[in-house]
Amino acid sequence: MFCRWLKPQPGYLQFVERREASTKDDVVKALNDAIDRREEGLVIKSPSSIYKPNLRNGSGWVKIKPEYVDSLSDELDLLIVGGYFGVGRRSGMISHFMCAVAVSSSTPGEHPQVFHSFCKVGSGYTMNELRELDQQLRPHWNTFDTKRPPGSIILAPGFKEKPDVWVEPSKSKIVQIKAAEIITSDKFKTGVTLRFPRLEAVRNDKMWYECLDLNELARLKSMAEGKLTYQHANAEEKSEPAKKRRREAARVEHTRTVAEHFKPADVSSVKEISQLFQDKEFYIVNGPSSHSKAVLEKKVAENGGTLTQNPGPDTFCIVAERINVRVKNIISQKQFDVVKASWLINCLESGELKAWLPDDMFHSSSRTADKFAEEYDRHGDSYTENATSESLKKVFENVQGNNSVVPLSTDEILDISQRYFPDNSLLGLFKHCRVYLDQFTRVGDNSKGIPNCSLELVGLKLRMYGAQVTGSFDSKVTHVILDGRDLCRLAELQKVTQERKLKQHLVTLDWVTQSVEAERLLPERQFRPVT
Numbered sequence: 001m002f003c004r005w006l007k008p009q010p011g012y013l014q015f016v017e018r019r020e021a022s023t024k025d026d027v028v029k030a031l032n033d034a035i036d037r038r039e040e041g042l043v044i045k046s047p048s049s050i051y052k053p054n055l056r057n058g059s060g061w062v063k064i065k066p067e068y069v070d071s072l073s074d075e076l077d078l079l080i081v082g083g084y085f086g087v088g089r090r091s092g093m094i095s096h097f098m099c100a101v102a103v104s105s106s107t108p109g110e111h112p113q114v115f116h117s118f119c120k121v122g123s124g125y126t127m128n129e130l131r132e133l134d135q136q137l138r139p140h141w142n143t144f145d146t147k148r149p150p151g152s153i154i155l156a157p158g159f160k161e162k163p164d165v166w167v168e169p170s171k172s173k174i175v176q177i178k179a180a181e182i183i184t185s186d187k188f189k190t191g192v193t194l195r196f197p198r199l200e201a202v203r204n205d206k207m208w209y210e211c212l213d214l215n216e217l218a219r220l221k222s223m224a225e226g227k228l229t230y231q232h233a234n235a236e237e238k239s240e241p242a243k244k245r246r247r248e249a250a251r252v253e254h255t256r257t258v259a260e261h262f263k264p265a266d267v268s269s270v271k272e273i274s275q276l277f278q279d280k281e282f283y284i285v286n287g288p289s290s291h292s293k294a295v296l297e298k299k300v301a302e303n304g305g306t307l308t309q310n311p312g313p314d315t316f317c318i319v320a321e322r323i324n325v326r327v328k329n330i331i332s333q334k335q336f337d338v339v340k341a342s343w344l345i346n347c348l349e350s351g352e353l354k355a356w357l358p359d360d361m362f363h364s365s366s367r368t369a370d371k372f373a374e375e376y377d378r379h380g381d382s383y384t385e386n387a388t389s390e391s392l393k394k395v396f397e398n399v400q401g402n403n404s405v406v407p408l409s410t411d412e413i414l415d416i417s418q419r420y421f422p423d424n425s426l427l428g429l430f431k432h433c434r435v436y437l438d439q440f441t442r443v444g445d446n447s448k449g450i451p452n453c454s455l456e457l458v459g460l461k462l463r464m465y466g467a468q469v470t471g472s473f474d475s476k477v478t479h480v481i482l483d484g485r486d487l488c489r490l491a492e493l494q495k496v497t498q499e500r501k502l503k504q505h506l507v508t509l510d511w512v513t514q515s516v517e518a519e520r521l522l523p524e525r526q527f528r529p530v531t
Contacts (some may be wrong), residue, residue: 180196
């Protein structure tokens with residue numbers, strides 16, 4: 001069917017050769033042809049079968065690779081020269097190994113002294129085999145230091161692939177490795193490495209110096225363009241597939257599906273009760289604990305809206321309670337309005353499609369951002385709508401969050417207060433007063449206060465009603481408050497005020513309490529302290 005519609009083009013689209021087979025000879029011939037063409041193998045399927053992901057048994061599809069058959073694949077005896085620490089259930093042990101080939105000595109009969117890194121292997125063995133191999137090599141591991149690398153183990157320039165630990169070759173083990181082919185790589189000193197290597201066995205029958213050498217590696221590389229499976233299969237031979245020793249329990253086939261919290265709700269039986277969201281398409285990513293994704297989707301459907309799991313040009317908005325990886329990806333596209341779930345819940349509860357506010361958004365599309373720029377300032381304060389206590393609270397939070405606080409002097413604050421709030425308020429009763437409290441043992445020295453001084457409570461009341469309380473007796477002070485029971489510093493205070501151009505009012509604390517009771521500033525002369 002595809003052949004009629006599509007035209008193959010090398011490097012872009014290519015049709016795989018297929019042929020019908022009904023006997024073992026047909027399969028063997030096809031496998032040998034694949035080996036000759038340096039292909040990975042075959043896929044055999046029943047004509048009536050349907051492809052099912054992650055289903056290996058009973059699916060009607062079988063994958064055959066030459067390396068699956070022991071008699072068709074070359075095995076390499078390599079020397080372990082390094083190790084990598086594992087994670088998860090392999091933590092606390094070496095889980096992957098760096099293997100090397102020997103550089104043959106120029107002296108006949110002499111063991112090799114130098115080994116070149118060749119590959120990294122981390123599969124093919126069971127946990128018990130890994131623990132046993134780890135126990136055998138553990139006493140001989142040394143931390144790999146790039147400043148002082150071992151002279152007997154040569155890695156690629158720049159240490160592009162280096163192990164966590166290394167072992168002296170004479171203390172190591174030879175392992176039997178099987179792989180698909182030899183491929184070019186700049187990560188290892190040999191300039192090549194193995195594709196899909198797996199450890200088949202530990203060669204306890206071989207000495208450390210009896211591993212593959214560079215000359216033998218070059219020969220294997222030159223044969224069959226690096227393919228390690230170049231021998232033909234024979235239909236008459238009873239070649240058994242390579243046994244997989246890692247299976248300790250029967251494989252349980254699982255049908256892959258989407259996690260429950262990502263699944264769309266089934267809205268096929270939902271009855272429409274309103275047209276609140278008519279002609280609007282939503283993609284709901286997640287919701288709060290009180291309104292899950294499924295609950296919100298059903299509510300949208302009930303109110304005439306449509307749902308999608310793949311937002312597109314017709315999507316009204318994306319709804320999310322929190323930003324996760326999916327939401328970040330959507331925001332990075334800079335195409336969609338990403339709205340907080342609280343906006344949707346508010347619409348549902350009020351029965352009204354509310355306009356978006358800047359505070360409702362996780363992200364605004366360019367069109368929505370332009371609209372907000374016309375109607376709101378950068379802190380979210382509307383140019384046209386009257387402010388409420390709730391909206392002001394959010395605006396001030398945005399000001400704080402944007403580090404946009406502008407420091408103002410006391411005089412500037414008073415000027416703003418008088419300009420925009422001219423009406424008298426009891427809480428601004430002392431707003432024009434800069435007050436010095438006589439609560440220190442020395443005038444103007446706030447380093448040592450009088451213990452349990454009654455003026456401390458007066459200071460709190462003054463601040464509550466708008467006064468600026470200072471510990472410095474400077475020329476800007478308008479009032480000095482004293483406790484009539486302690487006038488030890490009165491003479492000194494009077495002397496300082498007489499020398500200043502701006503005279504300060506010296507009053508007792510009764511002036512403060514009675515002015516608050518009268519809800520107006522009483523004349524100071526009635527409260528002058530008298531000794």
